[in-house]
Amino acid sequence: MTIIAFVGAGKMAEAIISKLDLPSNIMAADVSKRRLGYLKKKYKIGLAKDNQEAFAKGEIVVLAVKPQGVGVVVAELAPQLGKTKQVLPLLVSIVAGIPLGYLRKKLPGLPIIRAMPNNPCLVGMGITALAKDNLVSGRQYKKVEAIFKAVGKVIGVPEKWMDAVTGLSGSGPAFVYETIDALIGGGVAAGLPRAIATKLAVQTVLGAATTVKKTGKSPKELREMVASKGGTTVEGLKIIKKARVKQALSRAVVAAANKSKIISKKWTS
Ligand SMILES: NC(=O)c1ccc[n+]([C@@H]2O[C@H](COP(=O)([O-])OP(=O)(O)OC[C@H]3O[C@@H](n4cnc5c(N)ncnc54)[C@H](OP(=O)(O)O)[C@@H]3O)[C@@H](O)[C@H]2O)c1
Structure with missing residues (x-):
């Protein structure tokens, strides 16, 4: 034991x-x-x-x-x-x-x-x-x-990746929580009661992550499967593109990784 x-x-x-x-x-x-x-x-x-x-x-x-x-x-x-x-x-x-x-x-x-x-x-x-x-x-x-x-x-x-790991999986849950919060807010703004919007948003994020994992398809391939031409999803994707949401999320990971690097350096000096 x-x-x-x-x-x-x-x-x-x-x-x-x-x-x-x-x-x-x-x-x-x-x-x-x-x-x-x-x-x-x-x-x-x-x-x-x-x-x-x-x-x-x-x-x-x-x-x-x-x-x-x-x-x-x-x-x-x-x-x-x-x-x-x-x-x-x-x-x-x-x-x-x-x-x-x-x-x-x-x-x-x-x-x-x-x-x-x-x-x-x-x-x-x-x-x-x-x-x-x-x-x-x-x-x-x-x-x-x-x-x-x-x-x-x-x-x-390898330890040299730890700052990047900290930025992605360490801090990443907070970025996903923000995303879930934003989806809930959108559902409410579109007319849903908050409890229903929360249930839909949570299962949507869980389901999308599981789909990436289980199908082995890239997020881009799966996005294309959902976004048919002239449909509803592309209207939303246009907003995401214009607001540079993807770039902001990637930059959030890099900023968190950089902060981790700065903190780690204090302990080595
Ligand atoms: N929580 C997360 O999601 C997460 C994720 C990744 C890494 N971590 C890391 O995990 C570590 C612990 O995080 P946590 O969220 O579990 O923190 P936490 O809930 O604050 O737990 C730390 C515990 O250590 C006690 N403590 C403080 N000084 C001590 C001492 N000298 N000797 C013995 N015990 C002492 C604290 O008591 P008092 O509260 O009375 O001071 C507290 O009960 C952190 O270093 C954090 O970076 C946490």
Whole structure:
């Protein structure tokens, strides 16, 4: 049984804990005792008295605090290296924007995986990108893959792609939420009650994404299937083209990726 210890037991840690159905032993550490009490009661997990205990006992230690908390946590964990156990734990950081290089420098000798999950992991429909350093064994990587498969899909990437991944799948859910909101607004403006517009918009986005996935056709091919000449859809597409909506969405991804790059640089300097 693998002992998985969470350092920071907030929303993302709970999303993973709630879906894990592996032969594993889960424990968590958090500054909030109330939070820990809630998780223990709801998921029957073990509690660590502090971050050091989670680090000492976990075979896989998932770092799941906010970026501003990382400095404090690594300073607590670093003195533990070498004195806790013979086999070092595998560290999995889900903290956005913190490069492997920073963690490697602060916690030398530890095998580390940097993970970028996204908001739909909260409902088991996320996608997580994993970038590993060269101390991680194939077996360790597979275990971590299994953890994130519990909350969605998993994709392995080189770390140099992490900023782009952050811009697309990390920030992307917000762009899609905006799109859904806009579709709902359109439905309401066209005369529908909000509840009906919401139901139609949500299933339309879910259905369109599933169609891209299941047919293997490109979004462009599928768009052409829907937009027959002289029909209703082309009227809407004309507006989208004129307002450069596609370009704006692409630029949003690039802007988010660039911001991620700037944040990451702060941690390497
Ligand atoms: N949520 C997402 O969709 C998402 C997606 C991708 C990546 N991430 C990454 O996942 C990480 C966690 O995000 P989240 O949304 O789960 O945040 P969260 O809900 O705020 O969880 C963080 C938890 O860590 C606790 N904490 C703070 N300082 C600590 C310390 N020194 N030692 C132990 N625990 C400490 C916090 O307690 P207090 O609240 O009392 O401070 C909180 O319970 C972030 O770094 C974020 O970048 C999140």
